[in-house]
Structures are given as C-alpha cells and as structure tokens.
Amino acid sequence: MFVRNLAPLPESKISIIPPTTKTMTFTLDFIRGFLGGIEWSPGLFYVPPSHGRSVLPTRTFYLLDGTHQPYLPVGPGAHGALLTAFFNENPEEYDGDEAGAAYNDVPVFICNSQYTRQIGYPFQQELNGATPPGREGKHLQTRYTYYGTYSQTRWSDKLDYDRLQEDVPQSTKMHIAETLAEVGRPEWVTEALMKHLFPKPEYEVTANLGTRTNITEDSEDEDAVAGQIQHDVASYLRKLESWEKDSRMKIKLLKKENILEAFEKPDVDDPPGLRLFWEYLECVGWDRGFYNTLVEQMLKSASR
Secondary structure (H helix, E strand, O other): OHHHHOOOOOHHHHOOOOOHHHOOOEEHHHHHHHHOOEEEEOOEEEOOHHHOOOOOOOOEEEEEEOOOOOOOOOOOOOOEEEEEOOOOOOOHHHHHHHHOOOOOOEEEEEEOOHHHHOOOHHHHHHHHOOOOOOOHHHHHHOEEEEEEEEEOOOOOEEOOHHHHHHHOOHHHHHHHHHHHOOOOOOHHHHHHHHHHHOOOOOOOOOOOOOOOOOHHHHHHHHHHHHHHHHHHHHHHHHHHHHHHHHHHHHHHOOOHHHHHHHHHOOOOOOOOOOOOEEEEEEEEEOOHHHHHHHHHHHHHHHHO
C-alpha cells in the first residue's frame, strides 16, 4: 500500500499531539453542528460556499468509523487508508475555485478505533459531565478523536480480486454492501451503481461515412448520410431512455447479497466484478489551533 512507504511525521509535529490521558474527544452532534457541511463522499463532508463561511482550514473534513475500516490511521499523526467502492465528483467540478483544495489539509476525525478506546475516561468525564454507570463503553464508542490534517497526494488505486479476498475482512465487505444497498443512499451512489452493474448501451454508427471521390455522389449522399446519423442519434436516445428506466427499476430491487455477489465476479465478466479502492490518507500535520478551537467550543456547548 502506498502510505506504508511514506515517511512518518517529524518529531516536531508529533510532539504537539496530546497523550491519550489528555485527549479531548467530540460527539457527532457537536462536530456536525459546529463544522456544518453535507456528506459528499463516504466519510467526507463538504461545506459548500452557499452555506457561508467555514471555520475549517479547507471546506472539507472526514468523519470515519474504525469498526469496518481496518486500514485507518492507528493514531493521530499516522498515515492510513479508507476502503471505498465509488467516488463522488470533486467539489471543484461544482463550485470551482470557491470549493477550495477539497483533498488537501483535511481534518480527520475517527471513532471506534483502538486508539480511541485507550483515551482516559476520567479526563472525559471531568470535561464533559458524568456518564451513568454501565454506559462508559458507549460513551467512548460514540465519540470522535481528531487525528490531524490529511492530504491525498496520490490518486486512489483499485484492489484486484486477490487483494479484495485476502486483505479485506468479510465484515468490511458486508458493511459496504449494506451501505450501497440502502434505500436512502445518495443519488450519485445510485448512478454509480447503475453505470457499473447495468452499463449504458453504446452508440452504434450505421451511417456509411466512407471516403468518396465523386463530387456529385458526395452531394447526393450528404442528405442520406445526415438523415442516417439523425436516425442513429434518435435511436440511441431512445435506448438511453429505456436503459435509465430499466436500470433504476433494477437498482430499487438491489440487495446487499447482489453487491456481495458482484465482489466475487471475475474482472472479465460483463459487467466486471465490483472492486474496492484505496483512498489514501497521508497525514501532513496536527493543527493545535484548530484542536483548541474545537475544545473551547465543546466546553461552551457543555456548559449551556
């Protein structure tokens, strides 16, 4: 994996990360309420310019759950990777330069990781108020830790069939399959599934566009060729309309079992088997100022 060959952060950046006994974690409601944004891609949230100013270093941040993602960073300041089946368009495709560098210096928050479970509960209790006895585990599991700022300096790589079978736990594949099969999935995910599982019909040219040397023949055939092209285009548009209708109907009936079956299919099948991608998370720093702002806002919220 690409990130395994990356050099770790220098000690000067690692040293500012607080120990687990002094680490403040944040609730999902607080992060979403304070940072705002909409879920743009799996785990990636984006604050569109139409939402106004953003307190983020960029307009994006990650909220990731370590339960079904075994290759996330092992702790703040470490590199890692996210497994995903599809990607949404880059926010810049929609909002231009106002979208900012959506994949550079992005804050990452992770819950349900081994590192999170090591965080000293008494410190959290002191800052955030007591938790009823017997619910300490839930208290920790539902909180997110700030891991630092991350950039994608390399585009994602696709896992082949062997890597998918050998390196991806069945629980991860099941979780992704369930997410893709959800009725309330985002429209861009539905479209990605349609394109992969039920490929669009290809445009077929039936008009004879061969080279002619006789000017008279050229003149006489131009109208015929133009008419045939118009017929081909109209026919293709009808096929697309039919494909759209049929594919959406099939997607509505999609179950997690269908996704799991797609993971097992060979690459040469038509359509080819479904594979996952590494979405690399390269840590480039740990922003103490940003972290302190989060802590201050969290304490203000807790005191209200």
